[in-house]
Amino acid sequence: MPSLDRLLRPRSIALVGASESSNWSRRIVENLRMHEFPGPVHMVNPRRPTVFGQPSYPSLRDVPGDVDMAFVMVATEVAADVARDCAAKSVGGAVVLTAGFAEVGEQGHALQQELMDILRGGDVALCGPNCLGYVNPPDQVAAYTLGLSERIPCGGIGMVLQSGALLGPVLRYTTKRGIGLRLLVSSGNEAMLDATDYLAYMCEDPKVTVLGALLEGIRRPGDFMRLCERARDLGKPVVLLKVGQSEVGRRVALAHTGALAGSARFTDVFLRRCGVVRADSLEEMIETLGLLAAHGRPPSRRVALVAASGGICGIASDLGSSLGLEFPPLQAETLTALREVLPPFATPQNPLDVTGFGAVRPNLFNDALAVVCRDPGADIVVAVTTLPDAPGPDPSAQERRLAATAELGRTSGKYMVLTGYTASEPSAYGREVLQRHGLHFAGGVAAALRTIRASAEEGPRAVLARDAPARVPELPATGGLLDEVASKRLLAAAGLPVPREGLATTLAAAQAAAREIGYPVVLKVISPDIAHKTEAGAVATGIGDPSALAAAYDRILTSAVRHRAGARIHGVLVAEQASDGVEMLAGIQRDPQYGPGVLVGFGGIFTEVLQDSALRLAPIDEAEAHAMLRELRGWPLLAGTRGRPAADVDALARALLMLSDLAVGLGPRLRALDVNPLLVRPAGGGVLALDGLVELAG
């Protein structure tokens, strides 16, 4: 893989296919000039002697000196020729705006492959094709072909968009909010470099403090997870807007980039393990990136809020509470100190309304805020204030007060977020003030609370390896479903407790088995042709003695054969009758993209009513297994509710670990595994896999 430095931080640029009659050419020239790109920008156009007032070279090969980055805006048919020129000229990287490649079908696919082969052969990094370029404000590169109304502010955000058309709305939004960028790339068709490559590059850039991406598919989950681990080690949060999570969105994403979308639920679980912050709209992604670039991750969910309006305090309280933020009560000393600062009719509390008395006492807000910042209850302080639209009668006092507000956060060690009341954009003057003082100003109280909440928690660290399971059971060579007996044998070999049981092919053998197991017992007809035993009448429970067994033995065999004429009968399973516990279901599901996942939920009557299960990628560890159980809505059934004992949660967690180890040990041979029901007895009583079904790949 070629280095990305020359592609994304070029000292010289060539615009291949530059033409005054093309909007794209005009715009990129304007954008580069607006950002005062310090190096040479060469024009390449064989049909003109000059372009944009500069000499035009017939080919890249004719350009004097080194070219770090070629920006290619030629017709699809000649793109390969230009690629050859790039290779011959030893260009560092090519940004290919030209479309008509993989996105248009088979033929385009071949053209794209040719393009890539040529560039790869020349060690030329390729951005695109079918992309809209990138912007790198700190290096003054705006290699972007749509209009910009003003210069893009510099900052710590590194971002990739798999959708080029959204570059414009994103740039407009960040610029109007004064949110600065380090690098924003439209990755286009991702022929050579994909989103994970750009993010990995940005992650190592000391100027990048936070990473963001709009992704339709995650092409290489393993590499993406390693990137997230690396970003976490470097203290750089990753914010993701992942599209294609709904049924409709999946269809749209497939049509758009053909990206492999993976199952939505596995994607959620995967991204949670990656520890990324999720966003569900462009605004939320950008607001979150802005917050994290300015302050890093919020340390907790405990918020104090100060404003000069009771109304906004009420709105914030309701919204924050519904998001799961806490507003800890202020301590007694804080209340006392506030009473000295506030007018007598104000109520010292959190959130704090300092009242409109600030119109009379301009320092009221900061004085009260200083007191709140000394309270130990909250880690986060949201200061709701107003950014001036224009210089007032005493602009320096105005600015000093705002700077003092931010300073209070810094000196008190609080995570302080400055925000306006609503998402109204700051004026140009307001942004100037923010920039002058190096301040971040969130896009309104609602956005501030939402972004704090969204980014307040890191996902669990991935369990990248666990000791291999002691014994990986041997498997039959062929694929398909294993019957209950074989499935349970596999479970038992993995360490999961199964009932005492035996397969009998005669009544006498069944009675002997029951004697050994001890009455009462359960009988089940075992047949590869009968999937739902209960519906087939092929199960009898609560059999208390040999004569009852004899009657049941006959009945269920008759019933099974009547249910499915010609069914192959392997025998009758005699098993101990187990009861007295919570019926769960547990299992392993394999996603084609993300690999095996461990699933647990409630069985029996709760299955459909609660529709409640927890999923994690394997391997999991013990903490994760317990976390899965606690996130179930039906958790009170396990923890013990009024009149019901607590279940053996530890044993259940251990069972999930066993399943996880089994999934890792068996690898892709194991397609799916269901234990249903998994009986969880009262604490100390352990678990018992009452039924099991294993599906193997061939």
Place this chain on the structure above:
Amino acid sequence: MPSLDRLLRPRSIALVGASESSNWSRRIVENLRMHEFPGPVHMVNPRRPTVFGQPSYPSLRDVPGDVDMAFVMVATEVAADVARDCAAKSVGGAVVLTAGFAEVGEQGHALQQELMDILRGGDVALCGPNCLGYVNPPDQVAAYTLGLSERIPCGGIGMVLQSGALLGPVLRYTTKRGIGLRLLVSSGNEAMLDATDYLAYMCEDPKVTVLGALLEGIRRPGDFMRLCERARDLGKPVVLLKVGQSEVGRRVALAHTGALAGSARFTDVFLRRCGVVRADSLEEMIETLGLLAAHGRPPSRRVALVAASGGICGIASDLGSSLGLEFPPLQAETLTALREVLPPFATPQNPLDVTGFGAVRPNLFNDALAVVCRDPGADIVVAVTTLPDAPGPDPSAQERRLAATAELGRTSGKYMVLTGYTASEPSAYGREVLQRHGLHFAGGVAAALRTIRASAEEGPRAVLARDAPARVPELPATGGLLDEVASKRLLAAAGLPVPREGLATTLAAAQAAAREIGYPVVLKVISPDIAHKTEAGAVATGIGDPSALAAAYDRILTSAVRHRAGARIHGVLVAEQASDGVEMLAGIQRDPQYGPGVLVGFGGIFTEVLQDSALRLAPIDEAEAHAMLRELRGWPLLAGTRGRPAADVDALARALLMLSDLAVGLGPRLRALDVNPLLVRPAGGGVLALDGLVELAG
């Protein structure tokens, strides 16, 4: 109540306390001039001969001619004098900015009462005190004392804010978005006129098309509901940002305005019945008002979306789906027609990405949109487009295309929403274009989808009266708890089936009762001193014969007395043993503000696990009773799940109606009523109130 016309639509204004040295005075004078208020604006200030270049009158009484509205900015101490002047001058209304009244405590309360008495005596309408005024752009009145950067656009929104400090942020947001207002009032302390009064006034104003309010408390629920009914009849949606719905928010609202907040859950239920659209942030409230003012209520949740970006289609799909919006697939003819319009590499589907090919074919977007508008699947069409920041090379073509986009909605009969990609504000030129063509432009795809969803459904109409229950049972004269026997007698009298049962005070009587009822039976010790019978060991179930009854009789009496020495024993209740059904709980709760509500949920093991109940204000009707049941998460337990029969849902709904009638019939005497468990038998089997507890007010 004085008419509000002269207060809110004045033809002449007096500024009482006007002074060049006051920011407030300066600002209101600037604001009135900016909006070119057509009538006279008189200055009243006894200490100056001229103010703001105009003659200043010593008192209101000295002002020549009629004064419709006096804007009062004097010290608290002289406010009553000014009120007397208002009455003497026959002013139509006074907006009292002056603070220091009820919001500062007891003494202020008395001053406020005095002020109000004087004004009421003079038939002068009072806005405030302690408010920030109001704006009425169509009548060119900006009676508002903070800075405005530009003239406020006219529109159909009528809005009241109980928080004056939020007037500024709201005005800034609406103005920057080009959302027009008819009337925006800061209601302040609401001494005479409260939010419901203003809304009722606005509701009758033909220029108002949608109503909005930020409320901390609903002072008169009955009047508010009538207002909502009236607004519904006139086709004017009501959008509400109700604060104080969380624990923290309730505390904040109490401190702020002392408004009676009501229980959050009852408030939710009340507002749902009122059919209001809820918002949870200022931005959402304003975006929703903007949408509704432009288009009215969305007819359904079926959306088609058209954009020139696959990325935004993906975001919209996921977000819309998670909100519960539907994106119906396009019909075959639509797909065929789209294939003719779109470039070959585009995928015709909903949401539709027309691709970046529009850069080459400017009419692509509208051509594709026209086809989508003919598809019958969706009622709502979201057109994601870009508003020009500045006139392009051919501004009229640019505008024509935008106007054509909106026109497509109108001619096709679709509910068409124009929106940008994100919440970025339109430029001044963009707003000019919107105004010129009378267009509404939503604040981004995410906001558009959220507001469509929030306003797509009307709440149920209130059941304002039902036939009085046939017989309202007689009640004991004293208050307190009724025991199980008395409670069930009340339930039975109301028509609710109760078990066959009898109270016995001797073993022989108990055995006789059991014989008559038929074994098996249940025994319960009835004592006013034992609330939780099961915990006290005072219940025995499944008693199959006289001797078992004798043993149980002794056992539970002993146990009850041991549990609570000296307990008064009224007897032993012998009841039929009922089983085989779903255990529900049903009851009546009375809210001090909103009156009685009917509650239903799951009993037994599900109570704590599901924490799942439905509440409605009484009276309810049959449709509402069924809707309550269907909204329960555990509904599958009633509807019947795999292997379980459906419960007698009709009988359960009838039981809820009986409870509702009982609540209405008994009125405030009934404090609370619990039926737990209420056994619901399989379909056709009816219900049975197995236990009941009634609490009466004295």
